[in-house]
Each structure stands twice: as C-alpha cells, then as structure tokens.
Amino acid sequence: MAFDDACPLCGGASEAFFREAEREYLRCGTCTLTFVPARGHCDPARERERYSKHRNLPEDPGYRAFLDRLLLPLCARLAPGTRGLDYGCGPGPTASRMLAERGFPVRDYDPCFAPDDEALRGTYGFIACTEVLEHLRRPAEDFGRLDALLAPGGWLGAMTGVLEDDAAFPGWWYRNDFTHIAFYRPETLEWIARRFGWSLERPSRDAALFGKPLSRIMP
Numbered sequence: 001m002a003f004d005d006a007c008p009l010c011g012g013a014s015e016a017f018f019r020e021a022e023r024e025y026l027r028c029g030t031c032t033l034t035f036v037p038a039r040g041h042c043d044p045a046r047e048r049e050r051y052s053k054h055r056n057l058p059e060d061p062g063y064r065a066f067l068d069r070l071l072l073p074l075c076a077r078l079a080p081g082t083r084g085l086d087y088g089c090g091p092g093p094t095a096s097r098m099l100a101e102r103g104f105p106v107r108d109y110d111p112c113f114a115p116d117d118e119a120l121r122g123t124y125g126f127i128a129c130t131e132v133l134e135h136l137r138r139p140a141e142d143f144g145r146l147d148a149l150l151a152p153g154g155w156l157g158a159m160t161g162v163l164e165d166d167a168a169f170p171g172w173w174y175r176n177d178f179t180h181i182a183f184y185r186p187e188t189l190e191w192i193a194r195r196f197g198w199s200l201e202r203p204s205r206d207a208a209l210f211g212k213p214l215s216r217i218m219p
Contacts, residue, residue, distance in 0.1 A: 008182070009033045009139045010191065018169055025175075025183075031191040033139070034163060036181040041137060048112050050179050058094040067095055067130060067159070073203035074126060074157040075102055077211075082125035083107075085149060088132030089114055095128045123151040133160040134180040147196045147212070156198070156210040160184060164205070 005014050005026055012030030019025070023040040027033075057063065078084075082104055086096035089108040096106035106128070109119040127150055136142050150156055161174040163183045174180060189208050193200035199211040 004037045004039055007031060007033055008035060008038075008137065009143075009188070010195070011140070022178075025169075032185045032187045034169070034183040034185070038137070041181060042178055047135075047179050050177075057092055058097045063094060064098060067098060069204045070130060070157050070159045070207040070209075071095060071098055071128070073201075073207070073209060074128065074155060075099070075104065077155055077209070078104060078126055081105070084126040084128060085109060085119060085124045087127050087129045087146065087149075088135070090131070095130050099128065120145065120149065122149070124149055124154060125151055126155045126157065128157050130157075130159040133158055133184060134174070134182055136182050139182055143192060143196065150212045152212055152214045154212050156212070158208045158210070159206055160208075161206055162186060162189070162208075 006012070007014050007026075007028035007030065010028060010031040010033070012028045014026040014028045014035075017025045017027035017034055023036055025034055026037055028035070080103055084099060084104055084106045086093055086099075086106050086108050089096060089110045091113045093108050093114070096108050099106045104126070107116070107119045107124075108114045109116055127146055129146070133139070146156055161172075161183070163169060163172070163185050169175065169183075175183065186202075189200060189202070192198070193210055196210075197213065199213070201209040201211070203209060
C-alpha cells in the first residue's frame with residue numbers, strides 16, 4: 001500500500017473502491033471511510049473558487065430549513081446561552097446567524113473565509129460543522145482539533161451526506177462535486193464516536209450529533 005493510500009481518518013489500510021475517468025476512490029478496511037487519495041485532490045485555489053460560488057444565503061428559507069435538520073435537534077440539547085463555534089462557516093455564514101437568533105452566541109471559523117486563529121484557542125459548549133466533513137483532506141487532524149475545542153459535556157453537530165448504500169455510489173450526486181473527497185458510512189460515524197469516547201445520535205440521515213461526556217476513558 002502506498003503512503004498516499006493510507007486512510008486519512010484512521011491510518012488504516014485501504015483498497016480500490018471505485019474509479020472513474022478523472023479520479024479514484026479508496027475504501028478503508030478499518031473505519032470504512034471512502035476517500036479520494038491526496039494525488040486526486042484539486043488545487044487549493046480551484047477549491048476556494050468553487051466555495052466562493054456557493055449561494056447558501058441566510059435569507060434563503062429553503063437553505064435554513066435544510067440546516068434545521070441539524071440545528072433544531074442540536075439546540076434542543078443546549079442550555080440557554082451556550083457559546084459555540086461554527087467550524088468551516090464558508091463565505092456566507094448561515095448556521096451561526098440562525099443559532100445566534102435562538103440565543104446561542106457563535107464564533108465563526110473557516111480556513112479560507114474566516115481564518116481567525118484566536119477562535120481555535122478556546123473551548124466551546126457546542127460546535128456546528130455543516131457541509132464540511134466531506135471536504136476534509138486530513139480528517140484525523142480536524143477531528144482531533146474539534147475534540148480539543150469541545151468542552152466536556154458539549155455537543156458536536158455535523159451535517160454531511162452519509163453513504164448508506166455502496167451500490168448507489170457510482171450514481172450518487174454527492175460525489176460529483178470535485179471538492180467532496182471524504183464520504184462517511186454509518187459505520188464511519190460510529191468509529192469516530194468510539195475513537196473519541198463520544199456518544200452518537202443521528203436525528204436525520206445527513207445529521208449527526210456527537211456528545212462529549214463530562215468525563216471519559218479513551219479506548
């Protein structure tokens with residue numbers, strides 16, 4: 001196995017899963033992450049340009065309804081006034097505005113559009129991570145960072161397309177975006193929860209809530 005083929009989430013061995021003309025996809029045998037190896041990643045400038053064209057605006061009621069599949073169950077688990085972080089907020093932060101409207105102050109962070117390193121030096125009662133996980137080039141590093149940022153007893157709310165049916169992957173619209181390079185099965189989410197000693201709830205197909213206990217014993 002080439003070093004490039006090691007799973008970027010758990011470091012496990014991978015094997016070929018699917019190939020198309022422009023890129024290949026590998027599957028980890030340990031955590032079941034399906035991913036594009038680093039040799040297939042696009043140039044960062046092209047990636048940023050793609051993000052800048054997203055039109056996910058706070059004024060769009062359809063987009064707000066989409067985000068509420070995660071945000072409503074997340075808010076239901078928070079004490080009033082809990083302070084949070086929107087990790088990977090993108091060029092037009094919407095989740096943070098919706099959360100602030102509901103009484104939860106939120107700080108924005110995005111490596112491209114809101115590179116506020118100070119935001120990564122605190123801890124938070126919750127972290128919202130919407131439409132981010134599929135873009136992560138080094139998910140092991142990002143999840144480690146999220147764990148460090150999340151206070152004991154806090155919640156990490158993540159929203160990403162979850163690969164429920166391997167047979168549907170070749171025709172799955174979600175993989176057609178060239179910036180989507182990491183695809184999570186339900187078993188992948190369970191592996192992440194075990195790795196960090198988090199609980200896991202899935203209020204909808206594409207939403208996951210990870211709960212960090214007040215105290216824990218790491219596996």
